[in-house]
Amino acid sequence: MSTSAARQIRDLVYDTLADEGRAPSVAELARLTGLNRAAVQNLLDELAQAHTLVPTTDGDAIRMAHPFSAAPMAFVVTPADGRDDRRWWGGCAWDSFGISAALHLDVRIDTACPWCGSHVSYTSGPTTPPPGDLAVRFPRPAAEWWNDVVGTCTMIRTFCSREHAEQWTAAHDPGAGYIASATTVWELAGPWYGDRLTPDFQPHDRATNQAILERVGLTGPFWRLP
Ligand SMILES: [Zn+2]
Ligand SMILES: [Zn+2]
Structure with missing residues (x-):
């Protein structure tokens, strides 16, 4: 900076x-x-x-x-302790886990499956992964995220299953995107966002972030950062 x-x-x-x-x-x-x-x-x-x-x-x-949004997006993030009155907009599936990681807080995340419209509600925290059946679809390769970063986040959504993410893709954007398990995205969010609110935070360089992606198994051309 x-x-x-x-x-x-x-x-x-x-x-x-x-x-x-x-x-x-x-x-x-x-x-x-x-x-x-x-x-x-x-x-x-x-x-x-x-x-x-x-x-x-x-x-x-x-x-x-990031991971915070100042305007409503598809994810509502609530402290898992119901007595806490704070709320945040998660810009995307990844950012929602990122808010939990940055705040070192167990949260409940509420969204809707883009394919079937079901309300999807799950809890996760710095040491608590989300349910294993949930899937997250990334709309475009890492190299293109910042071409329209709000649009990219808008489309990084949680589906109630991999099958529903595949059906959505076939209907709306055949052959495009990448479907990961929500658990993988949760693993990614920890090291990516966990230091975001620390007093001595320094922006990660490209190599650091590429290594974080690799460590959770997100490799290949789709995940190559610009
Ligand atoms: Zn669904
Ligand atoms: Zn995002």
């Missing part, structure tokens, strides 16, 4: 998403940092260029800071 001011903005965005399930506004970041709004906007642009944050289409607000 290029400057300590950018780092401060990044950390405030992550802390707000983690604590409150929403992203701070430019005005809020200006108040919290003592910078003017134009300076905050420039730093948000810089963080977006580095893929640290994902801006909204108009660029004046935060859309995602």
Whole structure:
């Protein structure tokens, strides 16, 4: 990260998403940092260029800071302890596990199978894998994820079974994508997102992330990072 001011903005965005399930506004970041709004906007642009944050289409607000989403998406993540009133939007199946990993928290994840529409609800945590029958479909190869990262996350969905993921693919996008077990995606989310909220977090370089993919068995051209 290029400057300590950018780092401060990044950390405030992550802390707000983690604590409150929403992203701070430019005005809020200006108040919290003592910078003017134009300076905050420039730093948000810089963080977006580095893929640290994902801006909204108009660029004046935060859309995602992986694994968190500032707007409703297909997954609702709830602390497994029902007395805790926090909630988060999981941008995708992977990010939902990522929120659990980043917060070091057992969660319940609620979504719907895109093929049959069934409500799918499962619990998982840093040391608790999701049920083994669930499947996750990735719509496009790793090299293309950031061409449209919100669109990519939107399509990384949990199906109630591998069969339903295969049927959805045959009907909507024959021959495309990759179907993994939810357990594999959960294994991936731990090392990918587990350090995201630590004070000394440093963005992973490409080789580190490629090694994480390889370690959980996601290898070959589909999984080659750009
Ligand atoms: Zn289904
Ligand atoms: Zn995602």
